[in-house]
Amino acid sequence: MKVAAFLPNDYTKNVASGNVTWKSPSNIALIKYWGKKEDQIPQNPSISFTLEACATTTKLSYKKHDQPQNDFSFDLFFEGTQKDDFKPKINTFLKRVEQYLPFLKDYHFTIETSNSFPHSSGIASSASGMSALALCLMSLEKELNPKISQEDFNRKASFLARLGSGSASRSIEGDIIVWGQHANTIGSSDLFGIKYPYGVHEVFKKYHDTILLVDKGEKQVSSTVGHDLMYNHPFAQQRFVQAHENLTKIQSVLADGDLKEFIAIVESEALTLHAMMMTSSPYFILMKPNTLEIINRIWKFRETSGTHVCFTLDAGANVHVLYPENEKDTVYPFIQKELLKFCQNEHHICDQIGFGAKKL
CATH class of the missing domain: 3.30.230.10 (Ribosomal Protein S5; domain 2)
Known part of the structure; x- marks a missing residue:
């Protein structure tokens, strides 16, 4: 079109x-x-x-x-x-x-x-x-x-x-x-x-996203500036190819409900986004110490609990904690006990997958 x-x-x-x-x-x-x-x-x-x-x-x-x-x-x-x-x-x-x-x-x-x-x-x-x-x-x-x-x-x-x-x-x-x-x-x-x-597997129909507000201040770098830094980025072309390949990979994941592969793709994408900013000129580190603490605790809990909790990040310090509906009774208490202390005033938002805009 x-x-x-x-x-x-x-x-x-x-x-x-x-x-x-x-x-x-x-x-x-x-x-x-x-x-x-x-x-x-x-x-x-x-x-x-x-x-x-x-x-x-x-x-x-x-x-x-x-x-x-x-x-x-x-x-x-x-x-x-x-x-x-x-x-x-x-x-x-x-x-x-x-x-x-x-x-x-x-x-x-x-x-x-x-x-x-x-x-x-x-x-x-x-x-x-x-x-x-x-x-x-x-x-x-x-x-x-x-x-x-x-x-x-x-x-x-x-x-x-x-x-x-x-x-x-x-x-x-x-x-x-x-x-x-x-x-x-x-x-x-x-x-x-x-x-x-x-087609999308049933497990992805009611996914949860608990957003941990590690840093509620103004963004260190605007999205516009961040996008512009890709023009002369030494790794830009490889990154664009990787995104195309990951979008192809995630299609079978969404169809089959393969949560382990879902985690691998989604977390890698989040870290790649931040890696591109850390290797741009000028460079930025948008994660905070508490961002890394949360990520490490998610990894440890996932290993010990056998759940499929994972994280993703946008261009900032806050963490989106993703997990399926059938694991919320295990994952959300972990978030409350182990992760909220790393947020500003324990501020977080409980969200989940939605179905678009509504005319009121």
């Missing part, structure tokens, strides 16, 4: 004002993407679990101007407080999507948004936030053109969300999403995320 497919047809309705609210989840990548080309195109494909509890709720109110404006017109409120410092990021997003949503300068927008988790906590707030906003804008477009099908709605919402945050393309639907062109995944695209198109 080409980018031109997302240019709209003529609108058939006139909409003067209204509002819409979407709740969109974050997601956690199992196969990581790190490195982007122009226009938010990933250097390698990724696959993620959609989350349930970690979500952004965004209400978009819109009122048509008497005359079209020369610039975007919007107010932004985050958790009830006007946030002008967030506006440049939204303005950049609106510029990127304007050709696909040509009505944007016809309206004044009020964007009211809130998260179910701490901002800058290492949870992908850009994924949930940008996907929620993209869905709100798509709802307005569907009012202007009611003939848009549900499939086209979801695909374009993912396409638009990607232009705000790459990982946001994976937050429209659930429960397992692939983003990025991959030779062995039918329908995969660099332009939008797709629902994983193959």
Whole structure:
């Protein structure tokens, strides 16, 4: 599919004002993407679990101007407080999507948004936030053109969300999403995320993710800067090949329910992501001492308990502890007893695999 497919047809309705609210989840990548080309195109494909509890709720109110404006017109409120410092990021997003949503300068927008988790906590707030906003804008477009099908709605919402945050393309639907062109995944695209198109073993249908907030401060390095460091990275090309190979490997794992191989792939991907940052120029170490303590305790507990608990990481210090539903009565008490002391004020979030965004 080409980018031109997302240019709209003529609108058939006139909409003067209204509002819409979407709740969109974050997601956690199992196969990581790190490195982007122009226009938010990933250097390698990724696959993620959609989350349930970690979500952004965004209400978009819109009122048509008497005359079209020369610039975007919007107010932004985050958790009830006007946030002008967030506006440049939204303005950049609106510029990127304007050709696909040509009505944007016809309206004044009020964007009211809130998260179910701490901002800058290492949870992908850009994924949930940008996907929620993209869905709100798509709802307005569907009012202007009611003939848009549900499939086209979801695909374009993912396409638009990607232009705000790459990982946001994976937050429209659930429960397992692939983003990025991959030779062995039918329908995969660099332009939008797709629902994983193959069979999935029952054990992965109710997976848990307990997120341990080791460091709730601002990220040491932004994702944008981190992705840019891949341009001249000495190991970049090998990494991109590895991600393609791991996405192929994980398909049989998801089909067969092979938890040992699942652990091997997912933990290796997490450590590889951090290895790329530690070997970039400039280099960064985003793990904290407590991150490593948690990882070592997970490894030890897995060996002694015979459970299939494992970890993954995003580009930060916090740890996502993954485990199947049928082991939660063993794993969660271990988390409480052994791991929470390494979090800031024992702060953690109990989450699990989810099924995508919801219109409220």
